[in-house]
Amino acid sequence: MGSIYNDTNPAFSGPTGGSSLAAFFDSRSDAESAVSRLEDAGVPVARIRLMPGYEAGAKNTGAMSEDRSGFFDALADFFFPDEDRAVYAEGLRRGGFLVQVNDVDDALYETVHDILDDEGSIDMDERADLWSLEDRQQGASNTGFAGQPSGGKSSEDLAVSESAFDDARPVAMRDTAHGSAKVRAYTFPEAGTSSDETNRQSQGQSQTQSQGGSHQSQGFRRDH
Secondary structure (H helix, E strand, O other): OOOOOOOOOOOOOOOOOEEEEEEEOHHHHHHHHHHHHHHHHOOOHHHHEEEEEOOOHHOOOOOOOOOOOOHHHOOOOOOHHHHHHHHHHHHHHOOEEEEEEEEOOOOHHHHHHHHHHHHEEHHHHHHHHHHHHHHHHHHOOHHHHHOOOOOOOHHHHHHOOOOOOOOOOOEEHHHHHHHHOHHHHHEEOOOOOOOOOHHHHHHHHHHHHHHHOOOOOOOOOOOO
16 A cells, blocks of 8 residues: 655654745655755755655555545644644645645745745645535535535534644644745744634634635544
């Protein structure tokens, strides 16, 4: 069978401050090309993470992993808001590749953004809409990633594994003032802000952005 959540930078143990940029890729070659360009641009290797998703074997090319919760748990130390973390987990389950750059300083911010935006990354909002539509067409119910339209629950629907992290886990907030359709920007909250409060703030920002004309933010959830 294929590999599952083989993080290329497992030594990363927590946020180092500053901003974070993340992009998702269908192709390993595109993701690895982005990583190479980031390194050539002077981004320290320790700040770059490539998380490959499920890679089916030759006999079952295109197959998806049945492990929904595993990918969600594997992203615990990426410190995404629950809603974003669930979407990325679904993408990994379907064989995609996540690239994240942490602690992006001002001097390299635009360069990092342009590289991630340029190397075949995808619009995760559009892709989430597509996955939700596929599930509805297939008549799936409680599949573990069914997207909720606006007004539905979001992180409350996530059956978060208590073994993955505790309540003190830091959580980044989506920075809707930066980033683009294919590159999501995050910032870390001030000290003393709880993960629950950060998730609520991030979800509020996503809803505001949706009302402004962008794609609806999808609330994925995973199986117990």
